[in-house]
Amino acid sequence: MKFEKDILCVGAGYVGGPTMAMIAYKCPQYKVTVVDINPTRIAQWNSPNLPIYEPGLQEVVEAARGRNLFFSTDIEKGIEEAGIIFVCVNTPTKTFGEGAGLASDLQYLEKTARQIIQSANSPKIIIEKSTLPVRTAQAMERILASNPKGIHFDVLSNPEFLAEGDAIKDLENPDRVLIGSRETANGIKAREELIEIYANWVPREHIISSNIWSSELAKLVANAFLAQRISSINSISALCEASEADVSEVARAVGMDSRVGPKFLNSSVGFGGSCFQKDILNLVYICRHYGLNEVADYWQRVVDINNYQKGRFVMNMLKAMFNTLAGKRICLLGFAFKADTGDTRESPALFITKKLLDERVNLVITDPAALENAKFDLQGTEGQIDFVADPYEAIAGCEAVAVITEWGIYKELDFERIFSSMTKPAFIFDGRNILDHHRLFKMGFNVFPIGKPALTHF
Numbered sequence: 001m002k003f004e005k006d007i008l009c010v011g012a013g014y015v016g017g018p019t020m021a022m023i024a025y026k027c028p029q030y031k032v033t034v035v036d037i038n039p040t041r042i043a044q045w046n047s048p049n050l051p052i053y054e055p056g057l058q059e060v061v062e063a064a065r066g067r068n069l070f071f072s073t074d075i076e077k078g079i080e081e082a083g084i085i086f087v088c089v090n091t092p093t094k095t096f097g098e099g100a101g102l103a104s105d106l107q108y109l110e111k112t113a114r115q116i117i118q119s120a121n122s123p124k125i126i127i128e129k130s131t132l133p134v135r136t137a138q139a140m141e142r143i144l145a146s147n148p149k150g151i152h153f154d155v156l157s158n159p160e161f162l163a164e165g166d167a168i169k170d171l172e173n174p175d176r177v178l179i180g181s182r183e184t185a186n187g188i189k190a191r192e193e194l195i196e197i198y199a200n201w202v203p204r205e206h207i208i209s210s211n212i213w214s215s216e217l218a219k220l221v222a223n224a225f226l227a228q229r230i231s232s233i234n235s236i237s238a239l240c241e242a243s244e245a246d247v248s249e250v251a252r253a254v255g256m257d258s259r260v261g262p263k264f265l266n267s268s269v270g271f272g273g274s275c276f277q278k279d280i281l282n283l284v285y286i287c288r289h290y291g292l293n294e295v296a297d298y299w300q301r302v303v304d305i306n307n308y309q310k311g312r313f314v315m316n317m318l319k320a321m322f323n324t325l326a327g328k329r330i331c332l333l334g335f336a337f338k339a340d341t342g343d344t345r346e347s348p349a350l351f352i353t354k355k356l357l358d359e360r361v362n363l364v365i366t367d368p369a370a371l372e373n374a375k376f377d378l379q380g381t382e383g384q385i386d387f388v389a390d391p392y393e394a395i396a397g398c399e400a401v402a403v404i405t406e407w408g409i410y411k412e413l414d415f416e417r418i419f420s421s422m423t424k425p426a427f428i429f430d431g432r433n434i435l436d437h438h439r440l441f442k443m444g445f446n447v448f449p450i451g452k453p454a455l456t457h458f
Contacts, residue, residue: 003031003068005197008082010112012036012045012071014052014167014274014343015129015160016088018060022171024069025060026201033070035078045071053342053369056168079119084193086158087112088129093278102285104133104278113140117147125190127156131275133282134217137180154190156181157212159219164273165340177207180215187212220286223279224299229264230271231305237267237451238312247451248433267451269404269431270310272337272347277303310348313402313450314355317429320448320456321400325359329398329423332363333391334405336370344373348431349404357383366394368407392417400427406434419443425457 009020012034024032036042044051046065050058061069072078079085089108094100109130116126126144128137137155144153157180162170177198181191195207210218233251240247247267255262271277280299287296318325337347344350349365356363362384365374371387378385388394391410395401395418403410411434419426428440429448437447441455448454 003029005030005084006082007032007084007086007197008078009034009086009088009129010036010075010078010115011086011088011090011130012038012041012051013088013090014164015162016086017045017050017052018054018057018162018167018171019088019129019160020086021057021060021064021069022168023197024064024067026172027197028064028068030197031068031070032064033072033078033082035072035075037073037075039073042071042073053340054167055165055340060168075115076119079116079124080121082124083122084125084127084197085116086127086129091130091132091278093281099285102281102288104131104136104282106132106136106139109136109140110143113143116153117144117149120147120151120153121149123152123154125154125156125193127158127194128216129158129160131159131219131223131279131282132157132216133286134213134220136216137212152186154181154186155212156187156190156194157215158194159215161219161222164343165338172201174202174206177202178210178215178218179207180210180212183211220279220283223275224283224302226264227271227276227280227306228299228302230268230276231302231309233265233267234270234309234450235305237309240451241453244453245451246453250451267433268309268348268406269313269352269450270306270348272345272349273343274345277306277346307351310351311355313348313429313431314352314359316448317356317400317402317427318359320429320446320454321427325356325361327360327362328400329362329364330356330400330402331391331395331398332365333367333395333401333403333410334370334407335365335367335374336405336407339406339408340369342367342369342373344370344377347404349374350377352402352404353378353385354381357381357385362386364388364394364398366391367405368409370405392421396421397423399423399425400429402429403431403434406432410434415440415445416443419445 009016020032020034041051091104094103094105141155179191179194181187237247251265255265280303284296284300335349364386366388427446433449437449440447446456
């Protein structure tokens with residue numbers, strides 16, 4: 001079959017895999033190939049057991065795979081054949097050198113650019129899909145322009161705005177698709193070609209264009225604004241606990257103001273995921289680079305409050321359980337950074353686990369989708385950790401349960417059965433405020449929500 005376009009994606013992770021699956025699903029006239037250097041990951045994409053969990057992803061992949069969606073490790077062939085290349089490689093926060101702990105590590109992006117130079121024999125449109133600091137496109141343009149073959153490359157910015165757990169819904173019905181380009185004839189022409197792809201299913205009014213620097217920066221700012229709202233309500237949760245106010249009632253009253261709105265005002269143990277903290281720290285680094293130290297300090301405080309909230313959660317556990325946790329068996333309900341995903345990157349559970357192990361807790365971890373990732377993340381960690389799939393088995397014999405991830409199944413658990421299986425006095429620390437606290441208190445639990453008065457029997 002002859003396809004109208006040959007599209008390649010370099011990187012088969014949380015962004016590349018679902019995004020390309022949706023393009024292939026919606027556009028059977030295009031050939032879409034996803035390549036990755038990790039053969040195990042590619043084998044999983046070609047199997048019934050996908051490497052990531054997203055509601056609806058399996059059905060989309062299976063509808064397109066083998067028809068016009070292909071997964072491969074042959075990066076060179078993919079680059080040679082494709083006219084449009086999405087770059088979806090990992091850009092973690094640097095752990096070394098200049099900007100360590102703040103700046104993005106762009107080594108994988110540069111390696112991809114050099115692979116493109118090596119394998120390309122014709123002009124290409126290169127699309128930044130990874131989350132990148134502003135003006136990264138300029139560096140990629142300079143690398144690509146250094147090719148000795150005289151090939152022309154156009155670089156576009158097309159940041160993803162996916163919420164993990166809702167990625168398929170976000171891809172199918174996006175709030176907006178943002179495409180940034182150089183304001184040149186070639187740049188605008190390349191931008192129009194990408195618009196044509198999305199216009200197969202996204203209404204034109206939801207596809208917006210900008211200059212390339214605005215597009216790169218918009219992704220960082222969008223995540224920073226969302227994280228800021230979470231840190232704001234979490235800071236108020238501490239005040240609510242001290243003053244015996246109820247953070248849910250405060251958030252409801254504030255959220256009904258049409259100027260504010262209700263989204264991202266649920267107080268919790270803290271935000272996580274691959275983007276929020278990384279993008280804010282990137283914003284901090286960029287601001288400091290331009291000498292905007294007051295602006296950098298402002299955004300740094302959003303991260304500081306998030307870390308404070310996670311630490312405060314552990315301290316509340318310590319104080320409530322008679323100022324010692326040593327030798328006590330505590331179960332974490334959930335390890336993923338949010339419900340409906342197996343992703344554990346920057347999950348509050350990572351911080352909480354290590355702090356509890358510092359207190360010599362005998363820890364039990366359960367999660368319906370992230371248990372294998374939890375094992376991987378915690379390998380080599382000193383301390384007693386059990387990984388148990390069944391929540392009832394995990395909680396039996398524990399003195400405390402801490403809700404870390406807002407999985408819907410945790411609301412439906414038989415807590416009378418759980419209470420009877422626990423060591424007394426039994427504690428519940430609801431880090432997501434998803435449980436019926438008064439009902440649990442009546443059963444006999446000592447209940448400690450976020451941002452609300454504790455309900456105790458002592």
